[in-house]
Amino acid sequence: MVDAAEMTRNTSQTIDSIRHDWDRAEAEALYELPFADLMFQAQSIHRRNFDPNHVETASLLSIKTGGCPEDCGYCSQSAHYDTGLKATKLMKQADVVATAQRAKEAGASRFCMAAAWRNPKDRDLDQVCDMVSAVKGLGMETCVTLGMLTPAQATRLHDAGLDFYNHNVDTSPEFYDKIITTRTLQDRIDTLAHVRDAGIKVCCGGIVGMGEAVDDRLGMMVLLANLPAHPESVPINLWNEVKGVPVNETADRPDPIALARLVAVTRILMPRSVVRLSAGRQYMTDELQALCFLAGANSIFIGDVLLTTKNPQRDRDTNLLDRLGVKSRLNEVKSAHAQHAHD
DSSP states (O other): OOOHHHHHHHHHHTOOOSSSOHHHHHHHHHHTTHHHHHHHHHHHHHHHHSOTBBBBEEEEEEOOOOOOOOOOTTTTBBBOOOOSOOOOOOOOOHHHHHHHHHHHHHTSSSSEEEEOOOOOOOOHHHHHHHHHHHHTTOEEEEEEEOOOOOHHHHHHHHHTTEEEOOOOOBHHHHHTTTOOOSSSSHHHHHHOOOOOHHEEEEEEEEOOSSSSOOOHHHHHHHHTTTTSSSOOOEEEOOOOOOTTGGGGGGGOOOOOOHHHHHHHHHHHHHHEEEEETTTTTTGGGGHHHHHHHHHHHEEEOOOOEEEEEEEEOOHHHHHHHHHHHHOOHHHHHHHHHHEEEHH
């Protein structure tokens, strides 16, 4: 076991380096550091690579909901489970663009579009590419998550102007087949490679609180840190209760300190990746979110709904960031509205 003093020396020596050779023992040693030491290291690395007083804001829209043939044990949109969710067709472009415009006006800088597919058909991809181009025309960053992609499909999305592709690994290699059987972890890694080769930035993270061990959470982050290139965005999702899915039987969300430790380790393993507090923020107190920002998280989803689950109200987010002195587009929008009202 690496002791705390040695780990502190090793981290300080490599604070500006990007590594792809982490092992579980190193991640575990970081995770088990005294809390103040871990937070100091994470915050030091965070400050070297980001404005510590800025948080990115993104908005997420389900452009095609439900009916997915995958059996992901956490997902309300899987056709394998009776979750009470009604499947829908792909949204019309005009409705997607109008939603993106409202998200921009509400304070989002990135707009993410999600479709519940195993993999998109080419005719559907035509429409998604048109949506990407239109949203890009609003001056927003664009992101989609559509399932598995071929190299040709990834190239088409790049040519349409796509900035980010989200494709989560979900959990550790060891826990993966306890959650999903219809798509292998290697399938996911292959799609990430196709996206990267096409010149699209990668958004990839996972879910915690599905019954996995701490070692699984660290294993997921080591897997991501050892990819040929670190994901530009790493979303950390807290398990959301969903009626009718198998994960309900094993779910056990981490306690607040454990979550803050995981965020800090993620920041150290992937110094230049944006770390996003994603689904499950409605379970987090303001104090826990503040602790996660201190640990290196620097992105959130805004809006009342994330796909099919709840999200904190925008006013709560704006108020929290104001109290912390953290800048974001939410604050800019608030200031602009206040100035307009004054005028």
